[in-house]
Amino acid sequence: MRFAPWLLVAIALFALWKLYSGRDIDHPPGILAAAEPVQREIEAAPLIERGVFKLRPRAEFSATVRVLHREDYSLGGLARLVPTDFAVGWGPLSDSQVLEDVEISQSNRFYYWHTNHWPVDRATIESHSANWHVIPDNAAVRSVLGKLRRGSIVELEGELVDVEGPEGRMATSLTRLDTGAGACEVLLATSAHIVETKD
Numbered sequence: 001m002r003f004a005p006w007l008l009v010a011i012a013l014f015a016l017w018k019l020y021s022g023r024d025i026d027h028p029p030g031i032l033a034a035a036e037p038v039q040r041e042i043e044a045a046p047l048i049e050r051g052v053f054k055l056r057p058r059a060e061f062s063a064t065v066r067v068l069h070r071e072d073y074s075l076g077g078l079a080r081l082v083p084t085d086f087a088v089g090w091g092p093l094s095d096s097q098v099l100e101d102v103e104i105s106q107s108n109r110f111y112y113w114h115t116n117h118w119p120v121d122r123a124t125i126e127s128h129s130a131n132w133h134v135i136p137d138n139a140a141v142r143s144v145l146g147k148l149r150r151g152s153i154v155e156l157e158g159e160l161v162d163v164e165g166p167e168g169r170m171a172t173s174l175t176r177l178d179t180g181a182g183a184c185e186v187l188l189a190t191s192a193h194i195v196e197t198k199d
Contacts, residue, residue, distance in 0.1 A: 024149060052166055057161050061159060064154070087131050092128055111129075127177055128176075134187050136192075145189070148194070160173075
């Protein structure tokens with residue numbers, strides 16, 4: 001099969017754009033998202049229906065965080081509701097100097113970190129970073145989430161929710177101090193704004 005020269009040029013330009021638009025955002029040392037996430041538990045609220053899923057609100061939630069990694073999902077029923085997981089950090093885990101020594105990865109809805117040169121203690125890493133399953137509540141939020149990349153600073157607001165669906169139940173974490181299975185926040189994001197920083 002032979003391709004026309006213009007088609008090859010178009011493919012090359014698209015590949016370059018994807019590479020450029022997905023590049024990491026570098027920041028100088030310093031804490032970029034100092035505040036702790038804010039949470040207010042909800043005593044009772046009606047279920048929210050999203051197709052075959054039912055969401056049970058557990059707490060109002062807002063936070064400004066640094067994106068440490070993102071993992072997009074397209075396969076499986078849950079991907080329709082939660083297309084992206086974000087590993088995020090705040091406080092010391094939004095500082096580039098700390099993050100230089102912490103390796104971040106995600107896989108199968110989990111978030112992993114590793115370090116050989118402890119820039120801060122284990123408890124600080126575990127209490128100032130997390131894996132969030134983010135459900136976009138509307139098209140505007142979905143658009144912002146699609147633009148986030150490693151290094152982005154983003155303000156998110158919404159509700160922490162438990163999810164019930166054909167594949168079972170996924171409960172949200174309600175504390176920043178837990179680890180392991182069940183420690184992820186499930187956030188129905190009603191608002192999302194990228195924070196511009198001065199590098």
